[in-house]
């Protein structure tokens with residue numbers, strides 16, 4: 001199972017990657033906007049230094065035409081590093097760009113997926129990851145879990161190399177539902193994980209254990225021996 005941070009905030013990434021078992025970082029221009037007008041390539045080179053080569057880094061192209069997407073992908077690979085996964089929107093132009101990049105042996109993440117059609121086309125191009133937009137699909141009344149299960153079924157049946165990296169989460173229930181439906185990976189804001197772990201019931205349970213111990217042993221620590 002892959003869990004990725006969907007953020008470009010260097011402080012959060014530096015502080016939280018040693019804690020959470022994350023296998024990578026994803027961004028898009030809207031996520032990057034939250035950081036202000038950062039110096040784009042140095043920002044992502046620093047992000048790579050923080051996460052190391054063992055984690056994956058997914059950065060989105062900006063062009064809308066196929067050649068522009070291919071050129072953007074090469075720019076990301078040249079200026080950040082050659083392990084970056086360019087994120088390519090799954091449009092007609094995007095499919096053409098994905099095919100070209102896969103023929104070159106580049107890592108590719110197909111993004112902006114709302115439908116089974118986009119999903120099976122991305123799978124057929126041999127992309128490494130495909131990113132269905134969980135919350136945005138739900139907001140359109142699309143059978144999101146069913147779509148993920150169908151795509152996971154295609155990948156299995158055709159023995160495709162692609163992994164499903166569900167994205168666009170607005171609450172933690174959507175995240176577990178995506179994993180239940182067949183997602184191999186989920187990318188989410190660190191805030192959602194932190195909120196999920198800070199519910200009062202969890203902290204209360206831990207406090208009660210310590211209070212019960214203290215009521216018997218008179219201390220709040222385990223004995224030395």
Ligand SMILES: O=C(CO)COP(=O)(O)O
Nearest residue numbers: 006026028136167168169
């Ligand atoms: O690309 C996305 C997540 O990686 C889209 O997410 P949002 O729906 O939160 O904008």
